[in-house]
Amino acid sequence: MRGLLLKLEPLIWLMFGQGLLIGTMLLTGWVLVAGLGVPLGVVPAEALSYERAHMLGSSPIGRVVLLGLIALPMWKGVHHIRHLCIDFGGAHRDAVVAPLLYLTASVGSLLAVVAVVRL
Amino acid sequence: MARYAHPKAMSSSKPARTRTAPPQLPDQFPFEGRYRAYTLFDATGILYLMLGFLALGTIWSLGSGEEAWKGVQIIYRSWVYVAFHALSLAAVIFVGIRFFGFFPKAQPPRIGPLKPPPQPVILAMLYVAWIGVAGAMTVILAGGIF
Numbered sequence: 506m507r508g509l510l511l512k513l514e515p516l517i518w519l520m521f522g523q524g525l526l527i528g529t530m531l532l533t534g535w536v537l538v539a540g541l542g543v544p545l546g547v548v549p550a551e552a553l554s555y556e557r558a559h560m561l562g563s564s565p566i567g568r569v570v571l572l573g574l575i576a577l578p579m580w581k582g583v584h585h586i587r588h589l590c591i592d593f594g595g596a597h598r599d600a601v602v603a604p605l606l607y608l609t610a611s612v613g614s615l616l617a618v619v620a621v622v623r624l
Numbered sequence: 625m626a627r628y629a630h631p632k633a634m635s636s637s638k639p640a641r642t643r644t645a646p647p648q649l650p651d652q653f654p655f656e657g658r659y660r661a662y663t664l665f666d667a668t669g670i671l672y673l674m675l676g677f678l679a680l681g682t683i684w685s686l687g688s689g690e691e692a693w694k695g696v697q698i699i700y701r702s703w704v705y706v707a708f709h710a711l712s713l714a715a716v717i718f719v720g721i722r723f724f725g726f727f728p729k730a731q732p733p734r735i736g737p738l739k740p741p742p743q744p745v746i747l748a749m750l751y752v753a754w755i756g757v758a759g760a761m762t763v764i765l766a767g768g769i770f
Contacts, residue, residue, distance in 0.1 A: 524672065525719065525723050526723070526727075528672065529716055529719050529720045529723065529754070530720075530753065530754050530757040530758055531757065531758075531761065532672075532675060532712070532716045533713070533716050533717070533720070533754070533757075533758035533761070533762075534757070534758040534759070534760070534761025534762040534764075534765060535679065535761065535765070536675070536709050536712050536713045536716060537713065537758070537762050538761075538762055538765035538766050539682070539700070539765060540700065540705070540706075540708075540709030540712065540713070541706065541709050541710060541713065542762075542765075542766060543697070543700070544697075544700045544701045544705065544706050544709075545706065548765075548766045548767070549767065550697070551767065552765065552766050552767035553697070553765065555686075555690040555693045555694065557767070558686055558693065559686060559693075560770075561764065561765075561770065562683065562686055570761075571679075571683050574679050575676055575679045575680045575683060576676065577676075578672040578673070578675050578676040578679075579672070579673055579676035579677070581669060581672045582669040582670065582671075582672035582673030582674075582675075582676060583669065583673060584669065585665070585666045585667075585668065585669025585670075585672070586666075586669045586670060586673065588666050588669075589663075589666045589667060589669065589670075592653075592654065592663070592666070593654070609673075610673075613676060613677060613680060616680055616684075617676075617680055617683075620680055620683045620684045620687060621683065623687040624683070624686060624687045
């Protein structure tokens with residue numbers, strides 16, 4: 506398993522880096538509007554009505570943006586959680602923890618693809 | 625054919641004669657001094673993972689129809705979700721400022737035949753991109769355009 510993780514290291518770091526860079530850029534606007542603006546009434550609810558949200562999300566660019574918004578933060582998340590586990594619990598469990606975390610992000614990413622395709 | 629290096633390839637094959645102290649955590653770890661920001665930066669990973677799965681559930685409901693979408697909108701109005709998103713926004717801004725701050729310093733002196741731009745230019749480009757993407761997304765989602 507350790508050998509496989511080493512082979513996948515470039516891919517893992519690519520996804521982690523994009524999660525930091527693009528994930529942060531996308532999440533800022535998403536959290537501001539969908540997470541805070543609309544629920545607090547600062548942004549009118551019609552802005553994210555079903556028809557409008559579906560129209561935005563089902564466009565080709567919308568699907569790509571949503572895929573990045575869902576999948577990339579997951580990779581940033583699991584990679585940093587892995588390092589938290591190493592820092593607080595030691596590296597001896599990493600052979601189990603790391604594959605579990607990356608499997609979580611992989612499954613989440615696959616589900617993200619399905620979610621944007623079925624829009 | 626080149627093989628991947630074993631992570632302990634450079635360690636000695638037999639125990640060294642000079643005894644060394646076992647590794648110890650620094651005194652300030654995890655929440656004092658400069659380790660506070662380090663630990664918090666890693667801890668934002670928990671929020672990012674939760675945000676990713678929350679966004680997945682949200683977009684999944686959007687694909688499930690109007691009733692499911694309206695249900696998610698009602699859930700988002702609960703104080704727990706609002707508090708979570710407020711904390712997440714703080715975390716996202718913290719990650720952006722910290723990551724964009726050390727990104728220019730992490731650049732190699734040369735990328736192939738090219739030299740990367742000066743560090744302040746890279747930093748400015750990152751902030752312009754961040755403000756641009758976040759601003760565009762905010763305006764679009766809030767109904768400002770489209």
